[in-house]
Amino acid sequence: MPAHDDGHVHLGVATEKPAWDWARWLVVALGLGGAALFVLAFFHTWWGFWLYAPQYPGGLRLNIGLTGMSGDVKEIDLLNHYIGMSHLEDAAPVERRIAGYGVAAIAVVSVGLLVASGRRLNKLVAIPAFAFPTIFLADSFYWLYSFGHRLNPRAPLKIGTFTPQLFGNGKIGQFETFATPSLGFWLAIAGVACIVAAALVRSRVCAHCSRAGTCAVACPRMMVLPERKEASS
Amino acid sequence: MGAQSRIGFAIVALGVAVATNSCENKHEAELNAPAAASKLGASATVRDLMKARGLNEADVEAALKTYVPSGKMDEYYIFASGGQSGNIDVIGVPSMRLLKVIGVFTPESWQGWGYGGESEKILEAGNQGNHKIRWADVHHPNLSETNGDYDGQFLFVNDKANARVAVVDLSDFTTKQIVPNQLEAADHGGAFVTPNTDYIVETSQYPAPLGRAYAPLSQYKDKYRGVAMFWHFDRKKGRIDPATSWAIELPPYTQDLADAGKLDSDGWAFINSFNTEMATGGTLEGKPPIESGASQNDMDYLHVINWRKAEQLVAAGKAKIINGIRVLTMDVTGPEQVLSLVGEPKSPHGCDVTPDGKQIVVGGKLDTHTTLYDFAKLKKAIDDKNYEGKDAYGLPILPFKDVINGQVEIGLGPLHTVFGANGDAYTSVFIESTVAKWSYKDLKKPVEKLKVQYNIGHILSAEGDTVSPDGKYVVAMNKMSMDRFLPVGPLFPQNFQLIDISGDKMRLLYDAPIGNAEPHYAQMIKADKLKPLQVYPFGTVATTGQLDPNRVEGGKERIVHNGNKVEVFMTLIRSHFTPDQIEVNEGDDVTIHLTSLETAEDQTHGFTIDMYNVNVSMEPGKHENISFKADMPGVFPFYCTEFCSALHLEMTGYLLVKPKGT
Numbered sequence: 015m016p017a018h019d020d021g022h023v024h025l026g027v028a029t030e031k032p033a034w035d036w037a038r039w040l041v042v043a044l045g046l047g048g049a050a051l052f053v054l055a056f057f058h059t060w061w062g063f064w065l066y067a068p069q070y071p072g073g074l075r076l077n078i079g080l081t082g083m084s085g086d087v088k089e090i091d092l093l094n095h096y097i098g099m100s101h102l103e104d105a106a107p108v109e110r111r112i113a114g115y116g117v118a119a120i121a122v123v124s125v126g127l128l129v130a131s132g133r134r135l136n137k138l139v140a141i142p143a144f145a146f147p148t149i150f151l152a153d154s155f156y157w158l159y160s161f162g163h164r165l166n167p168r169a170p171l172k173i174g175t176f177t178p179q180l181f182g183n184g185k186i187g188q189f190e191t192f193a194t195p196s197l198g199f200w201l202a203i204a205g206v207a208c209i210v211a212a213a214l215v216r217s218r219v220c221a222h223c224s225r226a227g228t229c230a231v232a233c234p235r236m237m238v239l240p241e242r243k244e245a246s247s
Numbered sequence: 248m249g250a251q252s253r254i255g256f257a258i259v260a261l262g263v264a265v266a267t268n269s270c271e272n273k274h275e276a277e278l279n280a281p282a283a284a285s286k287l288g289a290s291a292t293v294r295d296l297m298k299a300r301g302l303n304e305a306d307v308e309a310a311l312k313t314y315v316p317s318g319k320m321d322e323y324y325i326f327a328s329g330g331q332s333g334n335i336d337v338i339g340v341p342s343m344r345l346l347k348v349i350g351v352f353t354p355e356s357w358q359g360w361g362y363g364g365e366s367e368k369i370l371e372a373g374n375q376g377n378h379k380i381r382w383a384d385v386h387h388p389n390l391s392e393t394n395g396d397y398d399g400q401f402l403f404v405n406d407k408a409n410a411r412v413a414v415v416d417l418s419d420f421t422t423k424q425i426v427p428n429q430l431e432a433a434d435h436g437g438a439f440v441t442p443n444t445d446y447i448v449e450t451s452q453y454p455a456p457l458g459r460a461y462a463p464l465s466q467y468k469d470k471y472r473g474v475a476m477f478w479h480f481d482r483k484k485g486r487i488d489p490a491t492s493w494a495i496e497l498p499p500y501t502q503d504l505a506d507a508g509k510l511d512s513d514g515w516a517f518i519n520s521f522n523t524e525m526a527t528g529g530t531l532e533g534k535p536p537i538e539s540g541a542s543q544n545d546m547d548y549l550h551v552i553n554w555r556k557a558e559q560l561v562a563a564g565k566a567k568i569i570n571g572i573r574v575l576t577m578d579v580t581g582p583e584q585v586l587s588l589v590g591e592p593k594s595p596h597g598c599d600v601t602p603d604g605k606q607i608v609v610g611g612k613l614d615t616h617t618t619l620y621d622f623a624k625l626k627k628a629i630d631d632k633n634y635e636g637k638d639a640y641g642l643p644i645l646p647f648k649d650v651i652n653g654q655v656e657i658g659l660g661p662l663h664t665v666f667g668a669n670g671d672a673y674t675s676v677f678i679e680s681t682v683a684k685w686s687y688k689d690l691k692k693p694v695e696k697l698k699v700q701y702n703i704g705h706i707l708s709a710e711g712d713t714v715s716p717d718g719k720y721v722v723a724m725n726k727m728s729m730d731r732f733l734p735v736g737p738l739f740p741q742n743f744q745l746i747d748i749s750g751d752k753m754r755l756l757y758d759a760p761i762g763n764a765e766p767h768y769a770q771m772i773k774a775d776k777l778k779p780l781q782v783y784p785f786g787t788v789a790t791t792g793q794l795d796p797n798r799v800e801g802g803k804e805r806i807v808h809n810g811n812k813v814e815v816f817m818t819l820i821r822s823h824f825t826p827d828q829i830e831v832n833e834g835d836d837v838t839i840h841l842t843s844l845e846t847a848e849d850q851t852h853g854f855t856i857d858m859y860n861v862n863v864s865m866e867p868g869k870h871e872n873i874s875f876k877a878d879m880p881g882v883f884p885f886y887c888t889e890f891c892s893a894l895h896l897e898m899t900g901y902l903l904v905k906p907k908g909t
Contacts, residue, residue, distance in 0.1 A: 046782050070847075086847075088846055092820060092821055092845075092847075096893070096894070149305075168351060170822075170894055170897070171893075185382075
């Protein structure tokens, strides 16, 4: 507290913080944390497939990431050629090329909305974050369906069309399959949780904000900028 | 007594026998416990099974000690000489199951060993003179050692008939090299390694003029010689380097088995001999046959070699070049004390250094003892020049009585000795058909003898000729099997008998028939010391371990015609060859560069061209270069020879050889 010449302590009105004002930095921290988790998720495997058959006692493994895949890709392709399935590497070419930009955009937009959106955009804050894993799941399902339904008619082995199981246990020919999300997916989910938490905290902050109800598209304080001085001692 | 009552008596006797038997079997109650029975199914308890199969308790115990259920692994590998098969047998212990036959000196069709691929180069390098040699009498496999212990990296083996040594790399169980000995006419005392595998010792057997020279038998004493070859092993390259190898000339005493010293006796080698009489036969002229001529003297000579000193003398330029090999002759080795002799009782056979390196055990063969030479005493006699005399070649003879620790009365025909833990020694006793257990520490009579079936030759034990034998197992390598196996005609299988030596008494566990040849020696190594490859790195030539510059990537397959030379760059993967049609003209020189694109374990293909004697095995990642002259016109299918997949039979193609003038 500043002490004046007369020895009295004057309380300045402008220094009196509204409730939840402290949480403005928490919103930013959660937002950046969520964005960081999205970026981290980008570098990890999102989905894992295990394929078991008698002649593969250790199983075959396929790891799906946002930009590509790893594991026994060659061997699975080799087996797939018998039933006329396309090469795994041919799946989702566009998605894999733009995935990096997509993740960057979602991270930037999420943080941007958390910091900058005003009353009119408030409800949209968490939507991009939600969209991130949802688009991945939907797209994966689309490709699995597409691969299982566009088998080469000249293949040596003719089996009916099918959609490989995206989650849990399945069966293709002599293979028992198991599919489950991997670290990357869970990191993304954690990121979404951060963004959602940030949005919830943010709604409290906004409710107590001195500009509550008066802001429009953009937040006049950009969440953490100092309140412009309007009153003084 | 009528026939009926005799049968009745027999049934009563059998009943008594069964009753007595079940009273004696204390463990049978346990075996019969409900838990054990229930696992065997409702209808068959262990006791029922024993009765039905005529097994006693000892049989059941042996079965429990040797049975390795599906999915479980053996504890040891045996690498056994393949004898006349020219190959190596790999056997698991305690199950005694055959795991693999490694193609070495002899073409082996499964591995495509010697049928047009890269392996031809290895076999060709093993030719002697202008003779293409395609058989071998494989004798003594030896595992590479580090500080006197097996390290599981390499295996060396000699071919007695054609004086050759082969190197097998245990990283892929493939033969990498065959070196023909240019001095010797036949070998026997090999392939024994020095404690750090610096050298592989290959000692000659039947003396002959060195380096394929000619001399009549009347000049036997002057011109015929034995030789101890010291092949230098370049461990980094995994190959014997003939250029840095050398040899020691030996008198024509018909040298036999050999062993390298270790620990105290490191730097020394010991070699038996059995024909110091220098008999050469001449039965048509009324002279005694060699077998009798060679068995007249009461003593033959153990050769004691200071190889470390020999190495220095060779480096100092004291060797004579014979047929391109540096040889230390007896006029150098005698005075320099590199080679000394000491008497050994009558036509001995085994020559085995004890694990501590302090003693050398010599099996008498025609003498009933093993004789134990004390290395410290040998060394002292040499240092003191305590000689009993010199032989006709000027080699010092050490006094027998001054250098031995003693003799152990073993029995009739003691041959080879291997070692267990705690000073136990196990000697094969050929004429008696027994294994004698004794102690090389207290030199008393055998504490136990176990009958084996029959005519035991070599014997082996778990890591038995290292500095730290494991005990546990001994295998009797019997020459005869007589009544042990189902009859298969007049040529009987050999009999490997697994013996449990972990208890106080030796217990015979299992008879394993060896139906592909008569093995000689074998070694047993702990399984966890080996970590062989499962899949080759893409484009590897197995015999060199190198990536081939002509390895073919998927999508880059092609056929290049250049005059009468045709190069085919071909790949294979389930279930097709690319290309699958090859057209050439009669007389073309064809080379097929063939790469397996497979990466999955155990996904092996084969490649054969019918009627062209071409056959290679294509393990995942392997590359082969196959060359042949298209000298037979016609249509020749090629196909995959391993049932690789559901479309294996479809994995085929055609070689079309267009006749001249069409």
